[in-house]
Amino acid sequence: MYKNIKVIAFDADDTLWVNETYFREAENAFAQLLNDYETENKIHQELFKKEIDNLGLYGYGIKGFMLSMIESALELSNYQLSPKLINEILGIGKQMLEKPIELLEGVEEVLKQLQGKYKLIVATKGDLLDQERKLERSGILKYFHHVEVMSEKKVPDYQKLLKHLDIAPSELLMIGNSLKSDVLPLLEVGAEAIHIPFHTTWAHETVSDDQKASVNYKTLSSIKEVVTFL
Structure with a gap:
């Protein structure tokens, strides 16, 4: 053949x-950060929609994922997100970039x-x-x-x-x-x-x-x- x-x-x-496992972990950490604003299921849904909407702009990868998390968080919080939470979201992405191979x-x-x-x-x-x-x-x-x-x-x-x-x-x-x-x-x-x-x-x-x-x-x-x- x-x-x-x-x-x-x-x-x-x-x-x-291994790669996708780290994205699942990051999505769960993101949902935990935003649990004061929405249910976990809704947060996951909105993040996925934002990722798909942004593929044409950011492409695939962790950096685009980080930007989509920040955009989703701003919308889910009705733009009341604190600078501290934005920094924590960036931290999730940086941890992904530093994962061992x-x-x-x-x-x-x-x-x-x-x-x-x-x-x-x-x-x-x-x-x-x-x-x-x-x-x-x-x-x-x-x-x-x-x-x-x-x-x-x-x-x-x-x-x-x-x-x-x-x-x-x-x-x-x-x-x-x-x-x-x-x-x-x-x-x-x-x-x-x-x-x-x-x-x-x-x-x-x-x-x-x-x-x-x-x-x-x-x-x-x-x-x-x-x-x-x-």
Whole structure:
């Protein structure tokens, strides 16, 4: 199935290392800070709506998330938010930026086995500075030929990546935790994709059962299983 593959692209967050868990923790801390103004459920709903509204302006990543928290807090408090609370919200974001890099089990082992046999790249969304910093701190940057931090992961974005890599779609295999970003667009452009779910997924990355049923892709329980198919 993968006999033509020359390049293997890895998503970063929740494929190579833990990420979404920290966003859930931050959302809960944010809701606790604002519990004098609204219910926890309402706070979560309003923050998510604000994040989606702001994606076109701020893109993906922690810094945009911080700005969305501040905007949501101002609106939920009817603009009565104290400077102290704003500072505490900024503190939540800074703590996220300073989190240690926790590689998922088997990641470095798999990269070692694949290096030299394939060109390995990172194809991820997020803030450029933050993703570069995480890769540096991860200890696995040495395994990758190229790092692509993308503003979006849609069909046109992957077509640009293929052109940049100068390969045919059938020569690219993408490995990631998001069906919406790491699997469906790849299959649409004619590339291969392997889905490795993470235990928690951002609501914006979920897809319908109909979308899942309409395509054929491989799902693995661990990145360690990848080498058995290559």
